[in-house]
Amino acid sequence: MNIRPFDFSEADYEAYATVRRKAHPESPLDLAGLQHLDRTRAPSDVLARFVVEQAGEAVGVLEYATPYYDPKPGVLEVVYYLHPHHQALEGPLWQFLQGRIAPHQPQELQATVREDWPQYRFLTTQGFVEVERRWVSVLDLAHFDPSALARPLPPGITIQPLSALPWQEEAFQRDLYALEIELLGDVPTAEPITPWPFEVWQERSLKDPNLLPEGFFVALEGAHLVGVSMLFKSHRPQTLQTGLTGVRKSHRRQGLALALKLRAAEFAQAYGARYIRTSNHQSNRPMLAINEALGFVKEPATVLLRLSPVPQKPGPLGSQ
Template identity: 55%
Template sequence: MNIRPFDYSDADYELYVRLSNAVYPDQPRTLEALRHFDATKGPGEIAQTFFIEQAGQAVGWFAFMTPRFNPLSGQLEVEWGLLPGHEPLSEALWGALERELARHRPGALVTRVREDWPQAAFYMARGFEVYDRMWPSTLDLGRFDPAPFQRPLPESIRIGTLADLDYHSEAVQRRYYALVTALLRDVPSAQPVELWPFELWQERSMKDKNLIPEANFIAFEGEAMVGVSQLWRSPRPQTLQTGLTGVLPSHRRRGIALALKLRALEYARQQGYRYVRTNNHQVNRPMLALNEALGFEKGPAQLHLKKSLFVKEEL
């Protein structure tokens, strides 16, 4: 077994995507998304990838990085994969990963893995524990009837989109950022959410090629933004991915979140998409209940795993 670092060449990007999609076909990656990820690393963030080769051919990889969606201090996120038939290399791969990680002295390792994948048992056998679950759910728009859910909005509320605004301007982006971060702070989850600074959010979100301004639906009261439901492009065929959906506490229980979701689903159908996917923390019962009522069907849960490490200080 030979280990070599990812060299950021076109060939290595293509190799990484090809391996990842072969091992995890239900979580497809694209070259564009991977390049965007590397181009938007924050100050001091870590991201390293290594290929596993056998007989001169890449048969797997491992990687570790500062967690992108919740970059808590001292934590590194890990991932790995091996092509079918090369599972006996798992122990050697993990040993190599631990040696590379040791140079960074992390306080904890985190990872995300589907509950029905063999990697879940592999991680747990090495001291990882479940600290959160997320439920991926899919709505088949061909079988969805919105009529039973239609309700009149409060007279003071209107729904528009990010595309209706001068969303390239910093002033609009800062208003939108204020709404998004206020809602993210309030999303029920097992760990406190660490928010991206505005400039990093600009690079990662507003310049993401998967952003669809026309599918970022915003609830307004006057000029104030009070709620949002986002749809993003997805590498899955005929599918849009739900991003953040939420309403400020001051405007809840007025049917606004439901109206935003319905507007987003109608957009997806009008654009010819067949499916809309979403992900919800298991503790986020209000949004889980709303999605279940709309007809979203759950898939196997994604486990969020964590292993605490004890780093001895040098004397």
Template identity: 40%
Template structure:
């Protein structure tokens, strides 16, 4: 008997089942109901939705479309489809994708971004067949914190401090009523040089504070900044975030242009590793765009090990480019 497949809109009670699908598809990553709920707290202008594939009463796949607050464009979207490994090659992914694309039609999308990893060759081939074009590549790299030899980097932190910079955690800086504004000002400059698959959009201070300080994964003891004591300005940062797994995730490492080539980024990353060691953390993970040699060089020197590369693909929509994808799904 042919299995009974239903594609339906996501409902509140689906969170646990979706988390299980994601964990089965990406077993080396942490996925949880709490993480999904936080990810669904979007700014009011963001258009997003989710569909689940249910086979004989079991959720076996999920499709999600959304927009990015930091790269917002009213007609640009991202779509991701994930099917439980035991239920692949049955047309479930195509059915989910078709439903997501149908839901997007009223918004008149002009481009769709999707992402997969090089150890998923079927997904890569499918996206290319639909007309998606490679946009950006980036590595996730992982550091074995417990076996990291901090002594071999002796003097790096001290040299930066001797030059006059103060390396502080945000926890240590909370007494300063301006610490959030200073962090935001630093972030505004540093983000200009972070590679990304789309153009930057404005992020208000209030929204930035919600992302950072209201997140359940915010770790003030693991957010480090270099302070210029002469101006009080935050010159560089490197941040660690909690996850639902037994590892910490690097959020952003960056330095204002006027303060580069002073060893600040390296010193801050060493502070972060030192913190992780004192916390008994097993691993730190970070991500870097494939051509970002400055940060890649630091992470490689520290012993971060590259994992299979991720690739962002973009589908340009229009009269000439939308029909091949629709034909493929028919």
């Protein structure tokens, strides 16, 4: 086995995508998304990625990094994918990783894996424990009829796509940012989410290559933003990906979230998509209730795992 640094070239991104496809054919890499994420890292972020080779062929990728979505001091996120024929490399890779992360002295390691992936079994054997579970679920639009669930909007409320709103103007962006931060604070996560500063959000969200202003819906009361449900382009064929859906507390239980999701589904059908994917915390009964009513079908759970404290036992440093 040879472990070498990932060089961020197109060839290495392709090698990453190939390994991921072999490791998890049901979950291909979002290449453009990963490149955007790498480009918009904070200068202070830790990011170390490696390619694992055997007989000159890339059979794995391995990474430890500051968590992109919820960076917290002292926390590193661990990611690895291995070609199924080379799963036995997990042990040596874990040794390598422990040696590499030791100088960073993390207080906690995190990993996000699907419950049916080998990483789940391996990492829990190393002492990682579950923090929370999310369900990815999929709506097949082929036989979906949005009109069956439609209800009239409450008086004074309109739903508009971002493309019809002044989303390139900073004043509007600040309103949208405030809405998203408020709603993110209401998502029932195991621990509070650390929001991105406004400038980081501008760069990462509004310049996301998957942003689809026509599929990003906002509920307004006059000019006041009260709710949101957003669809993004996806690297998966015939698919759109849901981002955040949320409604301000003051406007809940009036059918706004359902109306936003129906509008998004209608858009997706007109756009020519066959599937909408979404991801929800298992504790988010309100959101799950809406998605179940719409007909979303659940896949195996995605689990956030944590190792804390991190054992201080540097292993052999691999072949380089």
